[in-house]
Amino acid sequence: MAVLMPVAAAVFFAVWHSFCDALAWRIYEAFYSPRRKQVADKYRFVLGGSSRCEACSAPVSIRGLVPVVGFFLVKGRCERCTRPISWRFPVFEALAAVYGLTLGLKELAPAEFVLATIVYALIWVVIATDYRVLLIPTEAILGLLITGLVGLLLIRYPQWYRFESIDLGLDLSVAFVWYALFHLLRIASGYKMGLADVRLVLALGFLLGHPLALYLPGFAAMLAIGFYLLRRYSVLIYAPSETQIPFGVFLGAGYLLLSLLRDYR
Template sequence: MPPTLVVIIGLSGLAVGSFLNVAVSRVPAGRSVVRPRSACPQCATPIAARDNVPVVSWLLLGGRCRSCRVPIPVRYPLLEALTAILFVAETLRFGRSAVLPAELVFTAGLLALAACDAEHFLLPRKLIYPTLGLTAACLIGAASATGQWPRLGVTAACGVGAFAVFLVLHQVRPVWLGFGDVRLAGLLGTGLGWLGPAHLVLALLAGSAGGLLVGIALIASGRATRHTRLPFGVFLVTGAIAAILAGAPVVHWYDGLGDPDAVGAPLTVDHRGP
């Protein structure tokens, strides 16, 4: 992967992260992400172009609005920086693979959903469905480019299967999972299914374990009770991103446990595909 292209994708990640901030701020309130132009929520002063540069503007402004000096949430530069970092990491992970666009779109949508869940305990359909549609379209493009149509079938099965499992859990105990988590599971199955069912299982296990451990820690420290709500979507998203970036060596290691001839075999990376 040429360094220049990696830099371009990283800068694109900053721009995408800036748009995700708009989506996180407006979609839960039912507002358009296109109009009106961005403005300070306190004084309604439109944000000038010089104050809308991802990360840099927030730092130069000291984290405050230029007009009224109200604090700008740290979520803005964090989401922009995190999007750029993950875009670069996934570019290095997949190289010029046909699946890279799908995983970048998938990751961007997941970050917006995690931010919404963390702030509002909400996983909006208006974020889930567009992310699902764009990810699926990119995966169809990847299947067309590589001829891996059976892999696309596995992807669809993972999406439907994850949705069905979480739907059953929701029906059994709605207090455990909201229906937003059910929709998110279908999205996770679609975005991770191309990489293999093991990546989906790994993501769900990692996300569930992370949520459980955080819940136990909060209860033990007296900062929460058994009835305290936690944004489970944040943990599922974290597990999914971890599976994208680190799932391959984990799956390879697990498969090697059942194959004595594979123990100690070197791990190779095929940059032509995931």
């Protein structure tokens, strides 16, 4: 039993990641890509349909859909047009499995696990869209703000209305202090930072709580610096812009890593 739950969570997160990535790709195609005007019924396109090859849009076969292993079963190529499939699919599915495994080992309450699953989907949409087009869908940020407040008021502090514990106050303070500082940073940077990043830091602050939320922006900045240093030495790494940094990508990734350190109790 002690082994079963983490393994089940690992497999679940690998499958869930695969779904979230397809969702993020369809959101990009329907709303942000140069081809967006050709997608007539956007919501049906985003929510329905099967996974397809990015090059020739042939449907992916059942064995190709198996997380991580599917990539090797189809030998890393589309079965129709034989174009190579990106390594990011098996790599990120494997990372998602490690994420699920770690959450499984922490023995989260069912409500916390469901919340973590929803948050993962929203954050992956933020990361994928910000990385592709330097934009963060407002709906994803709104979703994160709502899940953040639901997590605080219904799951973590269900008796918040008694005002007996200082912890909720600390969680809110840390989130709002970063929110205010990011507003200032946005002004100081000459509005190079988007309003979406400012809102994102508030939502992630609600979700992460103190003390981890204190470290989130600094940790995200370190990830961003690391990424751009790596990129300087590798032409293989894509960056959407040479001058603008998709900070939402690093805030999202930083959140996912720090959330593994959280004490869920």
